[in-house]
Every structure is written in structure tokens, then in C-alpha cells.
Amino acid sequence: ATLEGENTTESGPVEEKDTAELVVGVSISTLNNPFFISLEEGITDLADEQGTTVKSVDAQDDTAKQTNDIDDLIQQGVDILLINPVDSSAITPAVESANAAGIPVITIDRSSDGGQVVTLVASDNVEGGEMAAEYIAEISGTDANTVQLEGVPGASATRERGEGFTNVAEKSLNVVDSQTANFDRAEGLTVMENMLQSNPEIQAVFAQNDEMALGAIQAIQSAGKTGEIQVVGFDGTEDGIKAVEAGTLSATVAQQPSEMGKLAMQAAFDYFAGETIEEYIASPLELVKGE
Amino acid sequence: MEVKMTGIRKSFGSNSVLRGVDFDIQAGEVHALMGENGAGKSTLMNILTGLHKEDAGEIVINGENKRFDNPKEAEENGVSFIHQEMNTWPEMTVLENLFIGKELKNKMGWVKTKEMRTLAEATFADLGVQIELDEDVKKLSVGQQQMIEIAKSLMTNAQVIIMDEPTAALTEREIEMLFKIIHTLKTKNVAIIYISHRMEEIFKISDRITVMRDGVSIDTSLTKETTNDDVVRKMVGRDLEDYYPKKHSKIGEVVFETKGLTKENRFENISFTVKAGEIVGFSGLMGAGRTEIMRSLFGIDELDQGEIYLEGEKITIKNPSMAIAKGIGFLTENRKEEGLILDYSIRDNISLPSIDGFSKKGLIDTHAESDFAKLLMERLHVKAEDQFDSVSSLSGGNQQKVVLAKWIGIGSKVLILDEPTRGVDVGAKREIYQLMNELADRGVAIIMVSSDLPEILGVSDRVIVIHEGHVAGELAKTEATEEKIMKLATGGY
Amino acid sequence: MIQTDTVKTKKRNPKDYMGKLGPLLALVVLVILVTVVNPGFISPNNLLNLLRQVSTNALIAFGMTFVIITGGIDLSVGSTLALSSALMAGAIASGLDPILAMVLSLFAGTAFGAVNGLLITKGKMAPFIATLATMTIYRGLTLVYTNGNPITGIGDSFIFKFVGRGYLFGIPFPVVLMIISFILLYILLHKMTFGRKTFAIGGNEKAAFIAGIKNDRIKTGIYAISGLMASLAGIIITSRLDSAQPTAGTSYEMDAIASVVLGGTSLSGGRGRLVGTLIGALIIGTLNNGMNLLGISSFYQQVVKGIVIIIAVLLDRKNKK
Amino acid sequence: MIQTDTVKTKKRNPKDYMGKLGPLLALVVLVILVTVVNPGFISPNNLLNLLRQVSTNALIAFGMTFVIITGGIDLSVGSTLALSSALMAGAIASGLDPILAMVLSLFAGTAFGAVNGLLITKGKMAPFIATLATMTIYRGLTLVYTNGNPITGIGDSFIFKFVGRGYLFGIPFPVVLMIISFILLYILLHKMTFGRKTFAIGGNEKAAFIAGIKNDRIKTGIYAISGLMASLAGIIITSRLDSAQPTAGTSYEMDAIASVVLGGTSLSGGRGRLVGTLIGALIIGTLNNGMNLLGISSFYQQVVKGIVIIIAVLLDRKNKK
Ligand SMILES: Nc1ncnc2c1ncn2[C@@H]1O[C@H](COP(=O)(O)OP(=O)(O)OP(=O)(O)O)[C@@H](O)[C@H]1O
Numbered sequence A: 001a002t003l004e005g006e007n008t009t010e011s012g013p014v015e016e017k018d019t020a021e022l023v024v025g026v027s028i029s030t031l032n033n034p035f036f037i038s039l040e041e042g043i044t045d046l047a048d049e050q051g052t053t054v055k056s057v058d059a060q061d062d063t064a065k066q067t068n069d070i071d072d073l074i075q076q077g078v079d080i081l082l083i084n085p086v087d088s089s090a091i092t093p094a095v096e097s098a099n100a101a102g103i104p105v106i107t108i109d110r111s112s113d114g115g116q117v118v119t120l121v122a123s124d125n126v127e128g129g130e131m132a133a134e135y136i137a138e139i140s141g142t143d144a145n146t147v148q149l150e151g152v153p154g155a156s157a158t159r160e161r162g163e164g165f166t167n168v169a170e171k172s173l174n175v176v177d178s179q180t181a182n183f184d185r186a187e188g189l190t191v192m193e194n195m196l197q198s199n200p201e202i203q204a205v206f207a208q209n210d211e212m213a214l215g216a217i218q219a220i221q222s223a224g225k226t227g228e229i230q231v232v233g234f235d236g237t238e239d240g241i242k243a244v245e246a247g248t249l250s251a252t253v254a255q256q257p258s259e260m261g262k263l264a265m266q267a268a269f270d271y272f273a274g275e276t277i278e279e280y281i282a283s284p285l286e287l288v289k290g291e
Numbered sequence B: 001m002e003v004k005m006t007g008i009r010k011s012f013g014s015n016s017v018l019r020g021v022d023f024d025i026q027a028g029e030v031h032a033l034m035g036e037n038g039a040g041k042s043t044l045m046n047i048l049t050g051l052h053k054e055d056a057g058e059i060v061i062n063g064e065n066k067r068f069d070n071p072k073e074a075e076e077n078g079v080s081f082i083h084q085e086m087n088t089w090p091e092m093t094v095l096e097n098l099f100i101g102k103e104l105k106n107k108m109g110w111v112k113t114k115e116m117r118t119l120a121e122a123t124f125a126d127l128g129v130q131i132e133l134d135e136d137v138k139k140l141s142v143g144q145q146q147m148i149e150i151a152k153s154l155m156t157n158a159q160v161i162i163m164d165e166p167t168a169a170l171t172e173r174e175i176e177m178l179f180k181i182i183h184t185l186k187t188k189n190v191a192i193i194y195i196s197h198r199m200e201e202i203f204k205i206s207d208r209i210t211v212m213r214d215g216v217s218i219d220t221s222l223t224k225e226t227t228n229d230d231v232v233r234k235m236v237g238r239d240l241e242d243y244y245p246k247k248h249s250k251i252g253e254v255v256f257e258t259k260g261l262t263k264e265n266r267f268e269n270i271s272f273t274v275k276a277g278e279i280v281g282f283s284g285l286m287g288a289g290r291t292e293i294m295r296s297l298f299g300i301d302e303l304d305q306g307e308i309y310l311e312g313e314k315i316t317i318k319n320p321s322m323a324i325a326k327g328i329g330f331l332t333e334n335r336k337e338e339g340l341i342l343d344y345s346i347r348d349n350i351s352l353p354s355i356d357g358f359s360k361k362g363l364i365d366t367h368a369e370s371d372f373a374k375l376l377m378e379r380l381h382v383k384a385e386d387q388f389d390s391v392s393s394l395s396g397g398n399q400q401k402v403v404l405a406k407w408i409g410i411g412s413k414v415l416i417l418d419e420p421t422r423g424v425d426v427g428a429k430r431e432i433y434q435l436m437n438e439l440a441d442r443g444v445a446i447i448m449v450s451s452d453l454p455e456i457l458g459v460s461d462r463v464i465v466i467h468e469g470h471v472a473g474e475l476a477k478t479e480a481t482e483e484k485i486m487k488l489a490t491g492g493y
Numbered sequence C, D: 001m002i003q004t005d006t007v008k009t010k011k012r013n014p015k016d017y018m019g020k021l022g023p024l025l026a027l028v029v030l031v032i033l034v035t036v037v038n039p040g041f042i043s044p045n046n047l048l049n050l051l052r053q054v055s056t057n058a059l060i061a062f063g064m065t066f067v068i069i070t071g072g073i074d075l076s077v078g079s080t081l082a083l084s085s086a087l088m089a090g091a092i093a094s095g096l097d098p099i100l101a102m103v104l105s106l107f108a109g110t111a112f113g114a115v116n117g118l119l120i121t122k123g124k125m126a127p128f129i130a131t132l133a134t135m136t137i138y139r140g141l142t143l144v145y146t147n148g149n150p151i152t153g154i155g156d157s158f159i160f161k162f163v164g165r166g167y168l169f170g171i172p173f174p175v176v177l178m179i180i181s182f183i184l185l186y187i188l189l190h191k192m193t194f195g196r197k198t199f200a201i202g203g204n205e206k207a208a209f210i211a212g213i214k215n216d217r218i219k220t221g222i223y224a225i226s227g228l229m230a231s232l233a234g235i236i237i238t239s240r241l242d243s244a245q246p247t248a249g250t251s252y253e254m255d256a257i258a259s260v261v262l263g264g265t266s267l268s269g270g271r272g273r274l275v276g277t278l279i280g281a282l283i284i285g286t287l288n289n290g291m292n293l294l295g296i297s298s299f300y301q302q303v304v305k306g307i308v309i310i311i312a313v314l315l316d317r318k319n320k321k
């Protein structure tokens, strides 16, 4: 009786490899979300430039499927794994398996709680949540009646953004309600509608991603309260930025998913070029606001 | 074993079905239980075997006050019930069917297939039937399924066996076999409660007859001290004239003709004609293929070869809808599964095949529909409060009349009736015959498939006998006798 | 004792009325409960809001009612909604007239439904598995077509905006669409031969076939209606969100089926009423809206919703006895 | 002796064999197809990997087979998996002995299944709606219990790690569990009276009752088995992921049902084989693994999966004719 991931192959000196020989396994949490599509594009764009082979799998937001997907990639003998975990804790054994097989791992957007990773490429979600709360306090005033639209329960982005938001909001905002809308635009709409019914004096909304923010904006519009309620989103997707430009969205905490992907791919190249890699590579966060 | 039931009462909701029934059975006797459809015979037996609970009354078994909580308990105590409605598992094999709920098993709970097979083979040998034990039951004919039900009951070594219309789906041969078995059982002191609507059988095998009417036991007498007319009078409360009403219709031109109908492995080269106003009886042994021929020509099953002519014109029938459009109606042998929507009202059932006729631009004219249903119900004497009663609340005979009404309603030129009186009481049977006569008077060509020989002889103008998927012969009314039909049916000449 | 001990006879059985009133009663109780705790619930504004929220689920559930009456089920409605919406949005984005694009979407939805129907009738597949497969396929096609991204930039046309966001005499237009669809489908189901045949198929498929009903045609038509209603709901959602989402409609089949069953339509077929479905949809909508108004956490909301479904179905059973 | 009673169709009808071999054939064709394009597929390593991936779905599908044979369905398996896993992880995290915690989880799963069974038998609810409701409830309870967060810090015990990540003679332990469960359930279904009764209930419930079968008890037992298998799968997943996820098992019912149906078990009840389900699960697993190996985009994967399900079911239909 043995356990998988038990005998980690000692990662001796890295065997240097040319970008064109590299086979990179990519596991994305879900491609049902524009954010991760951009992220994957960032990876593949750079890989294409360098002639690197990419094998990509989509976990459809299922932690168990992601573990299976990564097993499949390990089976195919990829040189390195770029993993965008569905969940930071659940990814640990998969990272350990990769470690055992001697395959280096880079995590993207979300960390792995265990195992050895070369680096984590991510934006700081806690900080992003704080940024959003601070900006709301700035535009709607301290103690503004604020509601929060949360992402998929249990997702690290939900937890961390919520944590950051609450850190600041506790002190400077009056949070009247917080409900999940599962990172989904349609749910953002209905949940916001209902919140408007029960809390007529809402002044501001923090949506943990732009999709929900855009849904909430539709609800605010049909309640005839456009302009009275400030909405701050997260992600800086194409639609989100457009809405900021149009003035319907007050601001979005823009991540740069495509940049994140590129940074991760570049880290992989550097790794095989024998360079030392930082433990954490920060992907830039930027508050994009209207005028 | 002796059973005595006294003052049994039972209501379903506001419908009081049994209103004081006395019934008893002694070891080694065949006791016939007679009564019109809905008289309460099956209900009484359901109470005896613990399927229903009586509202009042007393059951004494071997001198002891006792009642069974469920059929299993009854069976374990030696009372076995062959139900009127078959309780089979179509998707399971014959062997599995025979032993459901009473599998032979070892201490570990494993099923002992070999032992069960031996026992089943022995029972089938006693019954004189040859049915492959590994065949799925759904592939068997109704008659064969009925034999399985009988075998099941015999295997329980019961002291009292209730047979609720065991012969409704059987033909002469199997009935003979069954009667032999009943005689053997009698010598072993087994008591039989025998329910049937076939009068001649009752007088052949029963020792005593109890007649029920409207939930009350009217009379119990020794069979040898009573007569057919006597029993009928007690059942229906009045005298019935001749059993098979006289038919006067003029027989006209050929309306319906088939040439060389063939379906691989089922039937071959079936050619026959039916004239306006004529009733053609189709006889044959169980599984001869009569039902399949009718189903195929009506478009329910596919036909491999053959031609069909209606009023001299060749027609193609690919599905029932096409057949109905041409003026052909088909009363199937299995009314519960194929004839009726049990939960629906009488009206909805009657109007179903004609529903397009009541539509104006797709909207249903419910007034016209109701008038139509009412008329047919009156015409056929369907016993019900009104046309909105659900069909499931009717007695078997009345259900059969509803199916009939539905096919009469479409104004068919050709009417195929497969076992039209199966499970129907004497009074209702007579009404159905009368109705067939009237339709014939109006020039309808009628095909009647029946396993009841006296009925075939009593009703048909001409008899076609099917043997193993072939037309074995044709007999005019004047020349037809039971012997001749049986000879053809068994492949003799 | 066996179950059939009941008399399910008379049309005019008073208990039947109870059975029919069961769902309505459940709705009334629910409304009163929510109102007591939060009187804001019955403000005209919130009621209109509620109705608008209910409209998409109700439309899908109307179609589902036909399907379930035949003894079938349609798991693909959510994916049908997404795919037909994506096609419409794509067409608008590439310059097609929005009205034509909406018609296109309805046609597409109808066609996807008909494919289900054909798999079930000609392919003799169980409805559950056939629509489970097409649920996956239509969703996959949506993702392929949209490449996983929402389709945006479709919101210029007034008519298109109006469908999801407009008001007619103060009533949200989706609600108007729901009412019109209800009336038309009510007539179809309860007053026309098509409906009679639908019931007959569900009541006894073999008997219906032998009585000359073209089962295959009717059933295919019914799945097509279900697809049509899903695509109509899709148009509303797309208009409201001003974009077609690749994940739109995910698991909408569950709410639709729950609405139908809460309305007293039997999953074993042959029995059902469209007005029941409307009430069922209102119950689900009131639950969703009401629990938000009461500030119940979304985790507990799921628990409560499940329990209410169980209670409502059990009560309905009881009344029907 | 009377000869005419014999049935013409013989026991060893070749078409019957075809019907039984249908699913196996589909699997073989699939394996060959994938291998031709990527020979790495049949490497022993990948096959073991594949089997381990299949194991959880197979376990759930085994239980589902019993349920479907009775003519029922269990939509709650995914939520049962999540809730029983969460309880186990919570217990371990708060210091309970991992082995006891695993036993607790199996008991909990069995109990959740039994609740389904009671709603269906005593409450006379349709299995679809009863388990739809409990699916929502169990998921909600999981979220409430975990507060939406994964439960971690449970991975110290060797035994606990071994269940999901261990190897016995080179075979992944989840695969060993799958094989053992298969054998036990095979005997239960095909060799023991419990199985006979299961089939009898599915084939003709009323007749089964008359034959003295305690339908309610058997059915409740069957749903309990389904819950038990779901919780066993949950233990494996929790061990493999080293954490209990609140969203674990979402929509697993669909793959399980698809596996059962692909294996030739009829959704209308009364007919089915456990070995078919195993093959069905292998088909689904091969599809998932194979398409990853072939590098098919996940969007197209869904389309292909749906189409393969349709083709396999249609072929099976055809063979059975
Ligand atoms: N479970 C039930 N619920 C309601 N009514 C019932 C039930 N079973 C029987 N009945 C009614 O009781 C009456 C007697 O039925 P029963 O089946 O005992 O008649 P029967 O004498 O066996 O008739 P047949 O000769 O047609 O078989 C009928 O009116 C029938 O509709």
C-alpha cells in the first residue's frame, strides 16, 4: 500500500529547454467566464509566439474534475503545469501529484494551499476588495448604505474580495445586505431587483465581478434609479470598461487576465532558461473609474 | 379447509359495493360465484385474501375467527388467488415471474435457480403446457400468461384456490386441461372458488353456485338442483330471452377484402372477405395469430406483405389513423391497456377517435361532443351516473361498452372486434350481440375474433379458422359445428 | 391496503376542488406570511417586479406543462434558451434587423425543441435521456458559437429593448408576454383538439395511438412548443441583460419542472392544468423574492425552497385523497 | 400433451446477445478510436488513471441503477455527496478519529438516502420531485454547515489519505473500492431476493404488492443504498482533494444517470444490469479522458459527449429490436 504524491522526486537542477521544445499543460477553472478566456488567451498568445505546445483543459468549475484533468496532463508527460485552480485547498493533492511526477507547477489567479509551486501569478483579491470599498466611501460618502453581490460561494475570489471589502466597509460604510449572485449577470439582475425592493435607500453596490455589476445596473435602470446608486465592479472586462466609459458603472477594479496569463507563461520560459523565479508575481490591479 | 364469510360489507367512498354477503366454502368442492359485472365478486375475494379490509362482517376459517392482513399471509395460510387482472411482470422471465415474492433461497439469501427451475418444470408438466422458462413474459400471449398465473397458484400447495375468470383468455384446449387439473385438486381435498361469466363451464365443473346481485348474496344452491335459466334470472333479476339474439340483416356486397397478408414468423398468406351486414367469426387456438393479423391490418403493427381492399378499392394502412380515416374501427382485446384511458371520463374516451370531427378550426365544440357521448351511452345502456364519471369507476362490462361506443361513434364501415365479450356478464353480452346485429342491419361489415366457441357459433354468419398463422378453413353458419372448428383449429382436416 | 381504495370518480367531487385549490392556497398562505413580516412585499411596485421576475420561468414552465402531461420531460430548456439567444444576439451584432433576429430566435428554439421531439418519437429514446443529451449539446454549441464570451452591442433597437425592459400601460412587457402566452396556450391545451390529444397520449399512449392519434406528430409538436417558449424567455432575458450570456438558463429546467409539479400536474402524465403551472411559478417566484425581502441568507434560501416544495406537494397529495 | 403452447422465440436469440453486448461494443469502438489517435491512451498508467477517474461516478451509478430499476430516479446524489463529506471533514477537523468520521459519513449518506425513500414511499411523492427538493435542501445545508467555505486541515491520517490516494498492489484504492462494491451489489441485485424484489417493483408495482413484497421497505432501502454509494464516492473525493468542497458533486447525478442508461437499464423500470452500468461509466470516463488526451476543446467536448450518448442509446434500441 502506497500513497500518491508521497515520494517527491527531488527537483535537482533544472534541465534547460528551449521554448519551442516545451510542452505546457494548462488547467483552467472554467471557460464559461470571459475573465478566464482572456487568461487562457494570454498564455496561448505568448506560447504561439515562441512555438511552444500547449495542452489545455477546462475544469468547468468542478474541483474533482480538475484533479482528473491534471492527472490526464501528467499522463501525457507535459514539461510544466500552469494551473488556475478552482479552489486553493482542493488543488493541493494535484499539485503534490505533479511534484511526485517531477513536473513543476505554476498557479495562476488563485493559489495552492499545499505542495510546491514555482510561483503564483495573481492579483491581490483582498487588496482589490479594499480598493472597491475605499472608492465607494469616497464617492458615496462615509456610512453610505451599501450592498454587496457575492460570487460563487466558496470560491477563493469570493472569500478574498469579501474579506477585503469587509475590512474597509466595517469602518467606513453601512453594509445593509449581502447576497450571492454566483458571478452571473442574470442573477445579478434579479438579486439586485429584490434588494432594491427591500432596501429602497441603497446608495452603492459592490459587485464582486463585472458580470454581476452589469446585471445590477439593469435592475437599477428599470427601478429608475440610474445615477442615484453607485456601482463598483471587479475584473475590468471589456463590457465592464465600456460601462465605465458610458458612466453606468462608477468604477471597476481591473485585473488584467491576459497579462496574468502572459506573466505565467513567461515565468515558465524563465524557469526552463534556468533563471530564478520570484515566489509571487503580482499581476497589476488598477481601479478604472469614470471621470 | 373450510371458510365461512357472513354479513360482509364494504364501501369505497360513497359507493357501497358489498351490502351483506354470505359465502362459504368446503374442502374438496368447486363453488361457483356468479353475478353481473360489478356485483362485487372480486371485491369479496379481495377481502378474503386481505387485499381489502371489510367494513363489517365475520370471517371464520376452520372454525376460528380470522382475517388475513395481506395476500401473502393468505397464501401462507393456504388461500391462493388467481386474479382477474393478471399480475405479471412483462420484462421478467417466466421463471422469475413464477417465484416473485416466494423465491427459494439458501441461508445466505441467495436465490436457488436450479431448484426453482425443477419445480417450475414439474408444474408445467402437470398443466401440460410448454412454455420456455427463460422467455420474457411480455412475449407470451394473454392465454399463456394466464397459464402462468395458474401455475403460480398451484405451486403454493393451497387448500383454497380462488379462480377469478381464469378462462377468459383461454381456448377450449387449455380449458379442458384446466378442468382436469381442477378434478385432480378436488380429489386432494382442495377447495376451488370459481368465478366465470361462461355459463356452460359453471354447469360442467361446479358443485354449488352462489349468485350475487348488487353487492348482496341472493342464493346458494347445489348445481345439480338448479338450471341455467334459473341462475341467469337470479343474476339479472329478470328472464333473459334467447342467449344469442336472432340476426336478420341482409348480407350485401363485399366491403372488405385482404389478399395474402403476411408477417414473417407470425402469419402468412391471409386472404378473406367480409360483406356488408355480415359478421365473420375468427376462431383458433390460443396464440394462433388472430390478434396479430388484425393488429397488422389496422396499422398497429407492420405488415410485411399483402393487400387490403375497401369497397373494391385498394388501400394502404400504415397506422391506425389511416385505418380510421377509411372507416375501419378496431376494438382491441386488451381494453385496459389499449382500449381505454381509465382515469378519463366516459365522454373523453368515447369521443377520442372522433375528436377531430368536433372541432371548428381546432376548437372543440363540447356541446356537440357531450350530446354525442350521451346518445351513445344511452344507446348502449352504459350504466353510470353521467358521462363525466371516470371509466375506472365502471364495471368491466360497462367499460367494454364504452370501448364499443367509441368505435361505433366513428361510423365505421368495417368493425373489427377482438374478444368483444371477454369478462362481460351474460346480460351485457347479450346487449353487445344485439348491438352487433343492429350494426350489421345498417350494413356494417363485422369481424369478430373470439375464443369462446359457443359465441362464435351463436353470432357469426361465417367462421374463419386460423391455425398457426394460416387460414385453416372457412365454414358457413349452416355447416359450422364445434367439432369441425376444433378440427381445423388443431391442424386436422 | 392497496392504494386504489380511493374513488377518483366524479367530476363534481368537492374534494377535487380542494385538490385544485391546493396550490392556490399554498400561494395565498405564502403571500400572507411574507407580507406579515415585510409589508413592502405587496406594494404594487414589488408585485410588478415579482411578476416580471416570474415571467421567464413561467413561460418555460408553460411549455414544460405540455411536455409533462404527455409523461415526458424536457431538461434542455435552459440550453435551448442560451443557444437561441446567442444566435439572435450574434445576428443582431452582425447587422440583422432585430425584429427578424427575434423571429429567427423563436424559429431556432422551435427547431431545437423539434429535434428533441424527433429523438423521442422516431428515435424512441426516453425523454429524460434524449433531452439530457441535447442539454449538453446545445450548451456546448452555445459555448462554441460565443467562444464562451457574452455577446454584447445589441441594444440599439427600441423594439428589442422594449421586449425585456418596456412597459405597456404600466405593466412590464415581459408580464404582458406571459399573459398573452398563457391565454393562447390555455386555449390550445384546454379548448382545442391538440390539447385533448396531449392528454390522451399522457393518459394512455397505446390507446391514443389506436384511437388514431398521430402520437409522434403531436409529441414532436409539444417539444417544439417547449423549445419555442424557452427561446421566448431567452429573448426577454437577453433584452433585459442587454447581452446574450453563454451560461444563460443554466438549470432553469429545475425551477420550471418544480413550478409545473407544484401546480398539480402529475409527472406520470395524463393529468395537469396550465393555471396550476402559473400558480406554481408564482409560488417559486414569491419564495425567491420573499426570502430576499426577508433577508434570509442565500444558503438557507435553498433549504427553505426545498422544504416548501415538499410541503406543497404533500399537501396537494393529501387534498386529492 | 398439447404442443401448441410453445413460444416460437428461443432462449438464445442472437439479437438478445447483441442487445446485451451493445454497450460493450460502443465502449470497444470508443477505446479503439481514441487509441488510434493517441496510443498513449492504452498505456497501463493511463488506464489506471482512467479507472480511478471513473470510480466515483461508477459508485454513484451503481446505487442509481437500483433506483432506476424500480422506476425511480435520484437527483440528490451530488448534494448527498457534498453534505456527507462536509460532515465528515468537519468531524475530522474537530478531532474525531478519521475512521469513525468516515463511518459517520457513510451513515449520514445512508440516512439522507432513506429520507428520500420515505418521502417517496410514505409521502407518495414522485421520485423526481422528491429528490429535486432534497437536492436543494442538502446542498443548502452543506453551504450552511460549511458557511460556503471548503473544510480543510483534515489530511493527517494515513488511512484517510489512503482511501482516495492510496495504491493496493499498484491499483489505485478507489478502483479497489469500486470493484468490491460492484461485486457486493452485483450479488445483491442479481443473486439475492432483494434484487428480485427490486426488479419486481419496477416491473409492476401493484403486482409486487399483491405478491407480498414490502414495496415501501425495499424502496426506502434502495434510496438508502443510493445515498450510501454517494457518500462513499464523497469520501474518495474528499480524500483526493484533501478538503471537503461545498460545491462538490454538483450535477453528478447527470453523469450517473447517463452511465446507467448507456448500460442498457431502462428508465421506465423493471429492467437493468449492473455490469451494463459499469460499462456505461467506463464509456463516460473514456470520453472525458480520451477527449482530454486528444486535446478537444472543452466546448466541443460537451457536444461530442451529448452526441455519443444519443448514438449509443439509439444503437442499443436498434439491437434490442
Ligand atoms: N378499489 C376500488 N375503488 C373504488 N371502487 C371499486 C374498487 N374496486 C371495485 N370497485 C367497485 O366495486 C364494484 C364491484 O366491483 P367488483 O370488481 O367486485 O365486481 P365483479 O363482481 O368482480 O365484476 P366483474 O364481473 O366485472 O369482474 C364496482 O362498481 C367497482 O367499480
Ligand SMILES: Nc1ncnc2c1ncn2[C@@H]1O[C@H](COP(=O)(O)OP(=O)(O)OP(=O)(O)O)[C@@H](O)[C@H]1O
Binding pocket: B138, B139, B140, B141, B142, B143, B144, B169, B266, B284, B285, B286, B287, B288, B289, B290, B291, B292, B293, B333, B451, D006, D007, D008, D009
Ligand atoms: N412480441 C412478440 N414476440 C414474440 N412472440 C410474440 C409476440 N407477440 C405475439 N407473439 C406470439 O405470436 C403468436 C400469435 O399471438 P396472437 O395474440 O395473435 O394470438 P391469438 O390467436 O389472438 O390468440 P389469443 O387468444 O392468445 O389472443 C403467439 O404465439 C404469441 O406468443
Ligand SMILES: O[C@@H]1[C@H](O)[C@H](O)CO[C@H]1O
Binding pocket: A033, A035, A109, A151, A157, A183, A208, A209, A210, A234, A235, A255
Ligand atoms: O478573478 C476571477 C474573476 O473575477 C471572475 O469573474 C470570477 O472568478 C475569479 O477568480
Ligand SMILES: [Mg+2]
Binding pocket: B041, B042, B043, B084, B164
Ligand atoms: Mg371481477
Ligand SMILES: [Mg+2]
Binding pocket: B290, B291, B292, B333, B418, B449
Ligand atoms: Mg387474441
